[in-house]
Every structure is written in structure tokens, then in C-alpha cells.
Amino acid sequence: MAESAPHGAVASQRHDGILVLTIDHPPVNALSADVRRGLADAIQAAQSDAAIQAIVLVGAGRNFIAGADIREFGKPPQPPALPDVCNAIEASAKPVIAALHGAALGGGLEIALAAHYRVALPGARLGLPEVNLGLLPGAGGTQRTPRLAGAAAALDLMLSGRHAGTDEALSWGLIDRIGAGADAQAAGLDYARELLAQGAGPRRTRDAAGLADRPAAQAAIDAARAQVQSRQRGLFSPAKIVDAVQAALDQPFDEGLRTERALFLQCLDSPQRAALVHAFFAERETAKAPETRQARPRPLERLGVIGGGTMGAGIAVAMLDAGLPVVMVEQNDEALARGRARVEQVYDLLVKKGRLDAAGKAERMARYTGATRYEALADADLIVEAVFEDMDVKLAVFAELDRIAKPGAVLATNTSYLDINRIAAATSRPGDVLGLHFFSPANIMKLLEIVVGANSAPDTVATGFELARRLRKTPVRAGVCDGFIGNRILAVYRQAADLMLEDGASPYQIDDAVRAFGYPMGPYQVADLAGGDIGWATRKRRAATRDPRLRYVQIPDRLCERGWFGQKTGRGYYLYPDGARTGTPDPEVLAIIDAERQRAGVTPRQFTQEDILRRYLAAMVNEAANVLREGIALRPLDIDVVFLSGYGFPRFRGGPLHYADQVGLPRILADIREFAQEDPHFWQPSPLLVELADSGRGFDSLNRA
Ligand code: CAA
Secondary structure, eight states: OEEOOOBTTEEEEEETTEEEEEEOOTTTTOBOHHHHHHHHHHHHHHHTOTTOOEEEEEESTTOSBOOBOGGGTTSOOOSSOHHHHHHHHHHOSSOEEEEEOSEEETHHHHHHHHSSEEEEOTTOEEEOGGGGGTOOOTTTHHHHHHHHHOHHHHHHHHHHOOEEOHHHHHHHTSSSEEOOSSOHHHHHHHHHHHHHHHTOOOOOGGGOOTTOSHHHHHHHHHHHHHHHHHHSTTOSHHHHHHHHHHHHHHSOHHHHHHHHHHHHHHHHTSHHHHHHHHHHHHHHHTTOOHHHHHOOOOOOSOEEEEOOSHHHHHHHHHHHHTTOOEEEEOSSHHHHHHHHHHHHHHHHHHHHTTSSOHHHHHHHHTTEEEESSGGGGTTOSEEEEOOOSOHHHHHHHHHHHHHHSOTTOEEEEOOSSSOHHHHHHTSSOGGGEEEEEEOSSTTTOOEEEEEOOTTOOHHHHHHHHHHHHHHTOEEEEEOSSTTTTHHHHHHHHHHHHHHHHHHTOOHHHHHHHHHHHTOSSOHHHHHHHHOHHHHHHHHHHHGGGOOTTSOOOOHHHHHHHTTOOBGGGTBSSEEOGGGOSSOEEOHHHHHHHHHHHHHHTOOOOOOOHHHHHHHHHHHHHHHHHHHHHTTSBSSHHHHHHHHHHHSOOOGGGTSHHHHHHHHOHHHHHHHHHHHHTTOTTTOOOOHHHHHHHHTTOOTHHHHHO
């Protein structure tokens, strides 16, 4: 074994006649300019070095290579370009073996596909996730993957962005073998020695025969195109991926690479790419709240949940799924039995769908304990209260928790609106109290608002973030106000929608417009799904403190008074005959809306889709600016993440404030001022929005501050 000087982020080492190139660029060996240069130089030098017979590529640390360096996107490109590095690897006159472990994603997999042979260790994850960033694999991936694995497998990987395991990759021919052991370098060296002993030379993917069955390949491309048109509506890069694979079938390899490059550059320039990359980094940034730097989390070994309703059961499932033991407390045996049944129901459904086996369910339920006495929570490290949304009830629960919880236990409330500081004051230990606002269904929805009270201790907050990490949730730090970040802003844009309803738009038109923007559902479909009774209770609670100058639209109340709470009652804004999951428009609802317009003395007017969206989004952005100004959210990106992960805001638009920057703040402000001419109380421009627009800045300037 001989050492040689490292090429920047790529170290080279000789093992007899085999050169091992180790990509060592923490945290994930992304292909930054340094790495590309190091690889290109080393490959070139190896060509003229007679002592080198073969080259092995490995990654240092936990991964092979996680892909192109996403931080470089949008900056001036630096040579060498990744496609050139891949082509140089493929052109090597000496066999190149890629030894994969951990993540081999995006450009990382493209490097491996350009190598001549591939071995992967068990647990390696192979994928082309560029679609999630609004891109396509731009370093030969769209041309080499189908040549190696066939068009169907290549399109599946590239359109879903999912990670494939080694068995699947082997069955597709994406890798040649699965290595034994846990040492990628050893597996690569073994393979290289074997190949040299056999006298094997370079075997180039450009010559592979995965597209030889042309009719089958064309059928796979046609099917993918149809799927993209029906399911990935509004997205830019999926259709380009299909175009690139068509080029792989129709064009010689080098021409196909040029087509891929042109399509890649179109994607790179698209606003969707900028939005999706913003979302990628924003989601990682929200996990780094100041308290996580100031303090270490407390232990999290035993958890408690109070309440076995929909939320409590969902939270318990999320915890059980994360491998944590959970004690659920309910008021009496009957309620506890219902709570346990709700937990089991979630698992039974998964078993029915084949996503969990009976042993998996048993293993999770073995960690579940039910109790009807608070004393069962005496040794819990963290307890989440998920009882009825009523201040007096919550105060009573926290007084009990204060009595029985061990010193240092974190006491969390899952309230959606209520004042955490009042709840904390019901205990003798307000430093241990915080809000953990889960979203329904709590075992599925990614968002977790971590609500920090005036007295929450930094290590209490850090423990909330640690819980989110264990549960694989996306945590966002929020301050205390009515509705925190998400529900507070939602209340305002929902109000904007209700105002349009009274002024002449139908709920169906509004839902259509919001879906056309990219949301999976419109606000009235969501209301029907969530159940109108919840919003009704909130409106009644707020009635006494409502600003009398604000218009109050009574349409939702008229439906609730009839018991039309949405899907669960068979009708709401829509009709759900015979338990249907998708609703149909209801003429009676339209008649009620008409009557309400008359009662309010409103002459209905027409709204175009654009009118609807301008109002809906301006209301959202304006209230978001208020939330920022008051410090309820730390940065604009925190608000973006709340709406992306909890409220269905289309990811390819990057979140409401990234979107606002793209539209331009002066334009949004001009809209608000125009709407204010009619209704100055509702449409009051946020001082922060005015300040940013007037000084020519965007919200993003506050992300970087
Ligand atoms: N470029 C730059 N930084 C990256 C990165 C990338 N491709 N992938 C991850 N990182 C950074 C993260 O931002 C994070 O940084 P901070 O610690 O400063 O926040 C750090 O690496 C660790 O990332 P995670 O927290 O996500 O770590 P994890 O262990 O949970 O996951 C991973 C690791 C599976 C690799 C995950 O990071 C991931 O999926 N990364 C993105 C992979 C990807 O999309 N690759 C394709 C890139 S596009 C491409 O390659 C285009 C092309 O063909 C030219």
C-alpha cells in the first residue's frame, strides 16, 4: 500500500496495482467543485501511470456520495462540470469500480453509473432524487440508467425520486453485486482483484443493452408520459425527464447527452427549481432553533400521552413507531378501551394494506401501556396532553401533571390555539412546559410546531426538537399567540375566502382556484374533511372578543346550525352521498349563500380565478408578515416550512413567503391597498411588508439576517 498526496477532497491510495480514490467531503460527500476537480485530476493522472491497473471509487464516512452540491445551484458554474467528470470516468482505459455504501444519490449515482462495475454494501440507498429539486439527472443519468436497467426502472427511479435498496438495484442490473461486510473499500478491492484476475477491462454503460427491446422501452415511456400528465400536473421537470429518456431511445449516446444537458439547463433556470431547493434547505434549517444550540435535550426514554381521542392516539402511534414506550392515560376504562382501539385500528389498516406485518404490530403494541390514573406517568420523561380543547380542562390536567410528574419531566400541551403561558402557570414548574402542536393525522403529518412559552427553559425546548427528530417530524419553533404560526395565518386567509363567498364567489370556484394553484384541496374541501364543528366552536369562543368593525360572514354558521359538518355527517359545503370520499356541489348550499348575501345587503359580483388567488394569497402573506414582525416565527423560512409540511401549500412554489418574493412584494402590497379601498379593516398592510417593499428587499433578506 502506498500513500499519495490527496487531491483536495479526494484522497488517493494505492493497494498494489489498484488506485483507491476516496471522496471525503463531509457531511455527505456532495460533489462540490473541489471534489469534481479532485476526481477528474486523479482519473486523468491514473491513465498515464503504468503501475495502476484498476481504480476503485469509495466515499468516506456514512455515504458514497449524496449528489451534486445543492448549495452551488444558481451560482456561476465552476469547472469541471459533473457530466465531464462522468464521461472521463467512463472513458478510462483502466477498469473503474464504484463501491457504494449509504447514500448513492443523484450525481453520486451518476458517477457510479459512469464507472464500469458496481458493488454495493447491504443498506446502500440508490436513487435519482433530482425531481424533488425540480431537476433531472444532468450528468448522464437519464441516458445511462435506461441503458443499464431498462426504461421502465429508470423512469420509476427518476420520476418518483425514491431510494432503491440493493436487492432491487441488483434485480435491475444497476449494480453487479452486493458486497459482504461493512467496508466499502474492502468490497471494492475484492471485486477489482477478481476482475483483474479474469482479465476484465472497461465495460462502458454507454454500450449497455437495456434499451434493446425498443417496443418495450417505448411503451414504458408512453406510460410514464401519461402518468406525468395526470398525476404530476403543474410540475416542470417530470415531463423533461420523460423527454430525456425518449432521447436515450432515439438518439446516439453523445447526442442524447447533449439533449439531456439542454433539458437540465431549462430545469435549472426554472422558478420551480429555486422553490424546491429553498424548501430542501428551509426544512433542515428549521430544526436548528437557538435553544438547540444553547442546551442539550433531556433524556427521552419513557413517554406519556393524556387522551385517547384522534389526536392522542395519533401521537401515541407516532411515538410507538419511533420505538419509544408510551403510557396512555384516559379518564375511565371505557375511554381507555376506545383509545387503545384507535391505536390498534391504525396498525390494523396498515396490516390490511400489507405495509406492516402482524409481528410489527405486536412489537409496537408491546410498548403501549394504558392507564386510568395519572400516577402511571410518574416516571415519564415527557408527557403530551391531548385532551379536549378547553382552557379549564387543560388547566386541570396540568395541575394533576404537576402533582405526579417526576422532577425534570417535560410537560407538553398539544393545544392548537390556547395560551401556553396560562397553562404553564397552572404548574409550579413553568420552565418544563411547552406546546407540541401536532397535525392530524399525527402519525402521518410531518409538521410539529414547537411552541415556546415565556418561561420555557432552553433544555425543555431542545427536548421538543429532539422528540421531533426521533419521530421524524419537521419541527418549527413558534411563539405564543392565538393559533401560533399556522392556524393564526390560516384564520386570516380563510376569512378572505369567506368574504369572497359572501361577495359572489362559490365555494366550488374558490376550491378550484386554490387547487389550480397547486394545493391538493381547497379550503372548503378541507373544512369538510376536518369537520365544521371544530371551527364553529372556535368562532363561538372568539365571538366576544371579535373586532366589531370586521365583517363577519355567517355562512359557515348557517351550515353548522343544520348539523352539516362535512364528510362525517354526509354533507357540508359538498354532498357526500353514501359515504363518498369526494363531494359533489350542493345547490342547497348555494341557496343558503344567496340568502346570506341578501341578509347582508351584498350585491354579488363575479370573481375570476386570478381575483380569487390574489386575495387568498395576499391575505396569507400579509398575516405571515405580521407573525414575523411579532417574532412568533423566527424567520420567513419557518413560515414557509409550516405551510409546506402542514397546510398543503404546493412545494414547487417554495412556501408563501418564497412565493411572495417571486411575485414581488410591491405587487402584493399594491393588491392589498387596492382591496383596502373597499374593506380597510380587513386589508391593513402589515408594517413589515410595507418596510420590505419600500426598501426594495424581499423576505429572503430576513432568512439570511
Ligand atoms: N448538497 C449540499 N449539501 C447537502 C446535500 C447536497 N446534495 N445533501 C445533504 N446536504 C447537507 C444538508 O443540507 C445538511 O447540512 P446541514 O447539516 O448544514 O444542515 C447535511 O448535508 C446533512 O443532511 P441531512 O440532514 O439531510 O442528513 P441525513 O443523514 O438525514 O440525510 C441524505 C442524508 C439522504 C444524503 C439527504 O441529505 C439527502 O437526501 N440529500 C439530498 C440528495 C439529493 O437530492 N441529491 C441529488 C442532488 S441533485 C443532483 O445530483 C443533480 C445532478 O445530477 C447534477
